[in-house]
Amino acid sequence: MTGKPITGTGDNNTPYETDDAFLDRSALARQVVKDTINKVLLGAVLILVLALPAVITSPTWLHIIVLIFFYAYLTTSWNMVGGFAGVLPLGHAVFLGIGAYTSTVLSLQYGISPWLGMFVGGILAVAAGMVIGLPTLKMRGAYFALATIAFAEGVRVMVENIEYLGPFKLNGPRGLQIPPLNIGWGDFMFSSKVPYYYIILVMLLIILFLTWAVSRSKLGYYLTAGGEEPEAAQALGVNVSRAKVIAMALSCFFTALAGTFYAQFSLFIHPKSTISLDISFEIAFIALIGGRGSIAGPVLGALLLRPVSDLSRIYFGDILPGMHLVIYGVVLILVMIYQPRGLQEPLTRIYDRVVNRMAAGFIKGGDK
Amino acid sequence: MNLLELKDVTKQFGGLTAVDRLSLSMGKGEILGVIGPNGAGKSTAFNCIAGVFPPTKGEVVFDGQVINGQKPWDLCKKGIARTFQIVKPFASKSVLYNVTVGAFATTSGRAEAEAKAIEVLKLLNFDDKKDTKSSDLTIADRKRLEIARALATEPRLLLLDEVMAGLRPAEVDEMVEIIRFLREQGITILVIEHIMRAIMALSDRIVVIHFGKKIAEGTPEKVASDENVIKAYLGDEYGVS
Numbered sequence: 001m002t003g004k005p006i007t008g009t010g011d012n013n014t015p016y017e018t019d020d021a022f023l024d025r026s027a028l029a030r031q032v033v034k035d036t037i038n039k040v041l042l043g044a045v046l047i048l049v050l051a052l053p054a055v056i057t058s059p060t061w062l063h064i065i066v067l068i069f070f071y072a073y074l075t076t077s078w079n080m081v082g083g084f085a086g087v088l089p090l091g092h093a094v095f096l097g098i099g100a101y102t103s104t105v106l107s108l109q110y111g112i113s114p115w116l117g118m119f120v121g122g123i124l125a126v127a128a129g130m131v132i133g134l135p136t137l138k139m140r141g142a143y144f145a146l147a148t149i150a151f152a153e154g155v156r157v158m159v160e161n162i163e164y165l166g167p168f169k170l171n172g173p174r175g176l177q178i179p180p181l182n183i184g185w186g187d188f189m190f191s192s193k194v195p196y197y198y199i200i201l202v203m204l205l206i207i208l209f210l211t212w213a214v215s216r217s218k219l220g221y222y223l224t225a226g227g228e229e230p231e232a233a234q235a236l237g238v239n240v241s242r243a244k245v246i247a248m249a250l251s252c253f254f255t256a257l258a259g260t261f262y263a264q265f266s267l268f269i270h271p272k273s274t275i276s277l278d279i280s281f282e283i284a285f286i287a288l289i290g291g292r293g294s295i296a297g298p299v300l301g302a303l304l305l306r307p308v309s310d311l312s313r314i315y316f317g318d319i320l321p322g323m324h325l326v327i328y329g330v331v332l333i334l335v336m337i338y339q340p341r342g343l344q345e346p347l348t349r350i351y352d353r354v355v356n357r358m359a360a361g362f363i364k365g366g367d368k
Numbered sequence: 369m370n371l372l373e374l375k376d377v378t379k380q381f382g383g384l385t386a387v388d389r390l391s392l393s394m395g396k397g398e399i400l401g402v403i404g405p406n407g408a409g410k411s412t413a414f415n416c417i418a419g420v421f422p423p424t425k426g427e428v429v430f431d432g433q434v435i436n437g438q439k440p441w442d443l444c445k446k447g448i449a450r451t452f453q454i455v456k457p458f459a460s461k462s463v464l465y466n467v468t469v470g471a472f473a474t475t476s477g478r479a480e481a482e483a484k485a486i487e488v489l490k491l492l493n494f495d496d497k498k499d500t501k502s503s504d505l506t507i508a509d510r511k512r513l514e515i516a517r518a519l520a521t522e523p524r525l526l527l528l529d530e531v532m533a534g535l536r537p538a539e540v541d542e543m544v545e546i547i548r549f550l551r552e553q554g555i556t557i558l559v560i561e562h563i564m565r566a567i568m569a570l571s572d573r574i575v576v577i578h579f580g581k582k583i584a585e586g587t588p589e590k591v592a593s594d595e596n597v598i599k600a601y602l603g604d605e606y607g608v609s
Contacts (some may be wrong), residue, residue, distance in 0.1 A: 218472045218481070225458050225469045232456035235418065237444035237473035237521055 033359040041355075049201060053194045061195040066265065068306040069200040070258065074279075075286045075298035076207045077254035081247045082284065083293035084220060086227020087137065088145040091152030092283050095125040095252045097159070097275035099259020104176050104269060105168045107187075114188040118260035122253040129252030130245070133159075137244040140230075149277065156275040175270025178263065188264045196265050203261065207254055211295050214250075223247055224293070278325065282309070285328040289335050291342020300344050305331070369432065371396045371556045372417070372525055377426035379412050379580075386412040387582035388411070389426070394525075399547070399557045401571030401588075403564075405600055409580040410560045411453065414529055417558070418444045418450045431527065444473055447521035451514035453530040455558075457502035462496040466513055469521030488520045492546065508539040515546065526550065528559045532566050540566050568592065576600065 054060055074096065082089050102124055103117025128151075136147040160173045170176070183189050190196060214220045225233035226240035233240050263269045282305075290301020308331075309324035316323040339345055369535050372394040379387040387409045394400050404410050416423045417430075422437035427545070429435070435443060440450075449470075458466050467485035468478075475481050489495040490575055494512055497505070502513060511531050518526060532540050544566050551557055561567040568573065568588040576584040576591055578600040 190519045216478055218476050218478070221465070221469050221472055221478075221481075224461065224465075228458045228460065229456040231420075232452060232458070232517075233469065234440040235444060235450050235452070236517055238469070239439070239440045239441045 002273075023230060030359050030363060032363050034355055037355050037358055037362075046221045053197050059193050062197055064310050064364075065305070066193060066200055067310070068302050069197075070261065070265075071282070071286060071306050072299045072302035073200060073207055074255060074258050075283050075290070075302055076204070076211055076295075077251050077258065078283045079251075079287055079292060079298050080211065080214065080254070081244065081251040082287055083243045083297070084215065084223040084227065085137075085247045085294075086223075087244065087264075088284065089140075089148045089248075089251075090145045090284055091132075091148035091150075091280050092251075092255055093275050093277065093279040094148075094152035094155050095129065095255040096259040096262065096279060097155065097216050097269075097271070098125045098128055099256030100263040100269045100274045101159070101170065101176070101259075102256070103260040104178060104263045105170070108176065108178065109169065113186055114260050114264055115186075118188075118257050121260055122256040125252040125256035125259075126249045129248050133245055133248040137248060138241045149280070152280055154279060156271050156277075159275060160271045173271060175268060175273070176263075178267040178269075180267060188260070189267070200261060200265075203257065208295065208299070210250075214247075215295065219243060219246060219287075227293075234242050280323070281325060282328070286334055287327075287342075289328070289332055289343060291344030294342065294344045294348075296348065297342050297344040300347060301342070304343065369394055369396075370385065370394060370429075371431060372558070373427075373429040374413070374417070375427045375429065377413065377416055377423045377428060379409075379416055379421070380424045384477075386580055387423070387577075389414065390577070390580070390582055391469075392575050392582065394556055394558065396556055397551060397554060398572050399551055399559060399570055401567040401574040402558065402560045403562070403567060403574060403591075404577035408577045410577055411529065413577065414450075414527060414558075414560055418448065418527055444521050447522070447524035448527065449518035449521045449525070450527040451511070451518055451529055451531055454511040455507075455514050455587050457505070457510055457513055459500060459501075459503040462499050462507070463494070463502055463513055463516075466502050467520045469511070469593075470517040473521040485516075489518050492516050492519070507534050508536070508542075511535065511543070512546070515550075519550070523555060526557045527556050528557060528561075530560055530562065532561055532563050544558060544570055 053062065056065070074092070078089065078092050081087060099118065099121035102116040102121030106112040106117040107114050107118060120226070132147055132151045136144045159170055162170060163172050164170065178189070180189055180191070183191055186224070222233065222240070222243040224240045225236065226238055226243055230240050259274065262274065286301035286305050287298055288301075289305060290299070291297030299335070305328060308327055312320075312324040312327060335343060370393040374392050376389045377387055378385065378389055378392055390413055392400070392513075402410050402413070415421060417428055419435070419438050419440040419442070427434050427436060430443075430446065430448060433446075435446070438446075442530055458469065464482065464485055467488055468481050469490070471481040471484040475484065486495060486498065489498055492512060492515065494509075494516055497509065499504075502510070505513060515528070515531065531547075532543050535543060540563060547557060547559065547570055559567060559570060571588055573586060574588055575582055575589045576594070576597050578596075583596045583600060584594040586594075
């Protein structure tokens with residue numbers, strides 16, 4: 001027995017080095033061109049979204065777009081635990097509510113800027129997330145989903161029925177009104193929709209970047225491994241529960257930040273508008289239809305589904321409230337049958353094909 | 369000093385004693401084969417070592433340290449790696465991704481982990497498939513992936529649970545060669561296997577388990593001619609001849 005690496009399947013041991021090298025070089029060139037195309041397209045999209053408020057001046061349309069970004073942000077936050085960790089949280093609205101109520105109470109009663117309250121809310125949401133997550137994240141299947149629903153609903157009923165939580169005024173089902181007295185950046189309050197648009201855009205870009213970074217990190221690998229085959233992951237040194245708890249903490253924190261944004265954007269919060277199951281389900285629907293566990297999925301899902309939700313509210317709001325959830329349900333069934341990994345998969349495939357063709361075109365053009 | 373020692377390990381599930389006062393020891397660099405009829409308690413003993421569940425009684429000693437009841441991920445960091453009888457690849461991911469998960473046991477940087485994973489894949493002559501989705505692999509390659517992943521964690525003790533089950537004879541020979549090669553790298557290896565030809569060729573020593581108890585131990589030749597072993601496998605009437 002020699003010390004050299006053992007042979008593989010034994011059917012192809014003679015390497016055609018020259019051919020390989022040639023193939024490698026042309027593949028490399030194509031990759032470089034593809035990367036450039038990707039970067040250019042990404043830059044174009046960035047410029048487009050940055051310039052959008054200059055083109056779209058209607059407050060109604062801006063409002064709809066802000067809500068699309070808002071849901072894309074929420075779903076991307078959800079995706080950290082719901083997508084990568086392979087569990088299904090169905091009560092994320094409770095963290096949204098914690099964020100909204102914390103910053104609002106702090107600014108109404110104590111005059112603390114919502115920007116600061118935002119982070120206090122984030123930390124409280126992490127604490128709440130740990131209360132549900134620590135005992136339930138070890139369980140498989142539906143238990144975690146059920147525990148999150150129960151917790152969120154419990155909190156909503158509590159908030160609806162209490163006027164004061166200790167010294168903090170929650171005002172029960174009537175909710176909290178934020179009087180638009182101090183307008184400006186320091187108070188996170190604006191008369192125009194444009195600043196809100198840029199704030200949520202920056203928040204969305206940050207969370208997308210963070211998701212991208214996590215998916216390429218040890219934590220991301222561990223979450224994916226633990227989500228797909230927990231036993232195998234554990235044998236490879238992955239403390240699956242700990243990875244899930246960390247993901248849950250991140251997810252809760254960022255979801256709560258969106259709560260503050262929502263409160264400042266609508267200037268009126270009540271239990272039904274922040275802690276309701278509708279919102280929890282809508283987030284999960286967007287993620288499942290868009291493609292959970294991917295970076296593009298939540299954004300695509302929000303882009304495609306939010307207009308459905310808004311239009312159904314405009315046209316069926318009086319006669320059939322909640323119609324959008326019914327439509328989501330039908331879409332979800334169809335997507336799960338034909339594209340179980342979400343709409344991002346076929347769309348990514350089409351995008352790749354287009355980029356490939358463009359790259360081939362460029363390389364050919366260069367050769368001539 | 370022995371790398372692994374089992375002292376009177378017993379594992380009971382309710383009223384059933386799956387492993388009954390099993391003792392065995394493994395020296396550094398040894399290949400120990402564990403055989404026994406179906407349901408003999410091989411896998412249970414294996415799981416007690418790998419930390420899937422703690423033994424009811426007795427001690428598992430690894431490198432001079434009692435490791436009873438320690439969690440699999442901690443044992444992995446101490447240098448015990450395992451494969452699964454029913455392969456468990458991270459199916460939606462590439463071969464490289466799978467092995468990189470293992471490599472993260474010794475490093476936190478992705479570039480470093482990936483480089484390590486590629487090194488392991490090259491060692492197993494498997495790097496040509498590094499971008500293949502692991503659900504697209506053949507059964508032989510999936511078994512090889514199990515080993516590659518385990519190897520990436522830099523184990524001192526490798527526990528192999530039926531890595532040859534379901535392979536064609538030519539693939540079995542290849543796997544035997546891989547396991548011998550790993551031993552040359554200084555890894556101590558415990559093999560559970562049903563394919564006698566492979567385990568006889570491979571093992572320095574063999575332990576035979578029947579109804580949770582050790583019924584024979586020794587070199588492959590000695591075990592193969594042991595009366596109790598023949599009885600256990602073929603039944604009583606073939607025992608005396």
